[in-house]
Amino acid sequence: MxxxxxxxxxxxxxxxxxxxxxxxxxxxxxxxxxxxxxxxxxxxxxxxxxxxxxxxxxxxxxxxxxxxxxxxxxxxxxxxxxxxxxxxxxxxxxDEVLLDQVLMAPSKGASGQSAGALMTSLVTRTAARSLVTSSLTLNLGVSHFAPDAGTPFSGCASQVAGQVRAAYRALTGQLTLTPVPGATHPLNETDGSLTLSNLTLTASVKRALANDITVCGENEAWAYATEYFLGDGTTTQFPLSADPYYIASSKAKIITELFNEAGINPAVWAANSTYFGIGAAGLTMMGGNGNDGQTPLTWIDPIEMGGTLMLEVDGLTLATNSAGIVGGFFSGLLTAASCIAGFQATAQSGTGAVSLQPVVIGAATGTSYSINPANQYTLRVRVHCQEQERIQATYYSFGDSGGISGGGKINLAGANLLFELIEVVDGVAGMPVILYDGAIPNLPDTCSILPASSINLQGTMRSFSLTNLGSGWVVCTPSGGAPFTRRVGPSTANSECEVERTGKLAFYTGYIPPVGEQIAVTYRTQGRAVGRSVNSASQSTLAAAGLPSVSAWIGSVTNPPARSSADCRTAASVIVQASSGVSALWSGTYKGTRLSFASDVWPGDELQLNATSLSLSAQVVVRTVEITYTASSPDLVQYEVTFANDWADDLAIKTSITVPATTWLPAPVGYTPMANLNALTVTALSGSSVTVNTGVAPPTGGGFEVRTRDFAFMPGSDPTLVLRGSEQTLTFARQSANDRFYIRMFDGSTPPNYSEFSTALFINLPL
Structure with a gap:
């Protein structure tokens, strides 16, 4: 040594x-x-x-x-x-100790990145240069990663590696990430490489083999609710029929940047210092190279486009001849054609006068607003998507037949957009001007966030922020007028109203709905995610042997986080394939010297144990390796290796035995839900009837069911059934001044499969 x-x-x-x-x-x-x-x-x-x-x-x-x-x-x-x-x-x-000693720049989450790219981003957030990341090429996707505040680098790296069933290693200044198993070490009794006296197999007392798995998860968004009220000119608060879905308040502020440090923070921003800097007025934009998309200032984490998001640019000044995009959501490339929503600055030929206009899916649209170089401006883009989880989690495990995985589905959805501009003259802010109020049919699941993408932007920006406002969106229709979107959010953001966590729609002073104005507030209700899966083959085998056929386990999955019931069902399905197998609970230790193994042994490697006298043939995952050495020549290195398979000791799927009190049990088995009606729209609403367009064609042999009570969908008739129809457009009668209607799609199966969540209409309007 x-x-x-x-x-x-x-x-x-x-x-x-x-x-x-x-x-x-x-x-x-x-x-x-x-x-x-x-x-x-x-x-x-x-x-x-x-x-x-x-x-x-x-x-x-x-x-x-x-x-x-x-x-x-x-x-x-x-x-x-x-x-x-x-x-x-x-x-x-x-080597990672140097990264653990520094405070990582905080992150409220990154979505849709590969494990290698996400690990590289974690190193970037430490601003340390002691580890080389060029080998981080693992391309397995991580749907969503949001570390707890204060978690050191190694803790974050462990979570990322765990989500894709991989092992990270910091050695010789190089950071690597390798799928488990990394290397295979065959140990055979027949050729003498396996010494049986050095092998100890241990029995797990934490849990037994299981063939009926129930997984609990986080709070999730349930029904797609639209609730109607009528303004009377005085009422400012309207109680909602259900509590709206919100993410944790600690995660609501995704980006808050005041641009008041010595320079642009490379731990959170990717920027070209030639064209961007920090000055007394905040961010300084100093032109560009004249080419679209080649001079961006980019937040390093891709953001999940779910819920109601508000992007805000404050204290913006633009000099003449400025050109580029300010405050934008981008998908793919960072060119104008890839801008999903942002403000495009355009300079007029000859005069150089600058105007701002919304960009929606790469095209300038809406109202153009002329900029005065002497004034400051506040820009806001609100994006509302009814889907909260855009990329479902992927879960990995290992069973008797090899690797197991599931999940990763993208939830497709459209979005509503609202662009506003406020001009500030001599420190006095004017009224918000709405430049665009519309919708797009398809919103990308993730976007890059850019304060600026410069072709030739010259000016300053005081601050930049991105906030998750929950799931609410408000559209009002004046008596005899056209519908328009209300500005949702805190009063400090020049908003008109707020959908409160406590279950109220509150309007601010000066924005009270007048008499006869119809108010439509869209939000998601909330509940606890849960899913269940059963291994029927295992149960049949046990029953045939005269043994109890059911062995159940119930608990929660903590990593990858189960943010929805779909995640829970996937996790349960992956776990039950591993937990009911012969090799599920293999664990133990093996001792040997360096000569006992074909190469150096690291955690995440695999031991192939073959002992004919024991009828043992098992593949097990190395969890810890203890190497001891006492001065000798040649080297005499001793190894003590502990191993365990995925169900014996959590590996890629971290679990706890906690069962939240709000979980609705027992969870259904073999549940195959139909698509949710997240594109359903109300096309006509009167004092006597409701007409809706479901947004999708009915499935073969199925249709749409309307009820007055949720979670009561089934064949047959009862007092809660309003109608069943096989047309995309449905009309049904109002029943009271406080109607509650729940709508789901069903197929032609026996019994039928229904949408997982209802589209709910809560109508508080006179008959």
């Missing part, structure tokens, strides 16, 4: 009283512990904290690279001629 500390060879100083110990744990930093006895008159100094330490085998194997984590502690070793002598305990942590 060669022990190097800060480029000096300390091999001869290794103390023989204690063996060198290296402990590797799956998706955690590695730890190295050793003791040094330094000659009194030697040239080797006592190591200090943060010095680099490497342990390399005589054959060149890199066993450990890292940094001393704490000042070495002395231990009295005895009395020599020179006086008292000491040995020093050295503890080092692998």
């Amino acid at each position: 060669i022990i190097t500390i800060q480029s000096q060879n300390y091999t001869t100083a290794l103390d023989s009283a204690h063996p060198l110990l290296i402990k590797r744990t799956l998706n955690e930093p590695s730890v190295c512990e050793l003791w040094l006895s330094l000659a009194a008159s030697g040239s080797l100094a006592v190591p200090v904290r943060n010095q680099s330490l490497t342990v390399t085998g005589d054959d060149g194997t890199a066993y450990f690279t890292g940094y001393i984590a704490a000042a070495p502690m002395p231990e009295y070793a005895g009395l020599a001629l020179e006086g008292p002598r000491y040995r020093y305990a050295v503890q080092a942590i692998s």
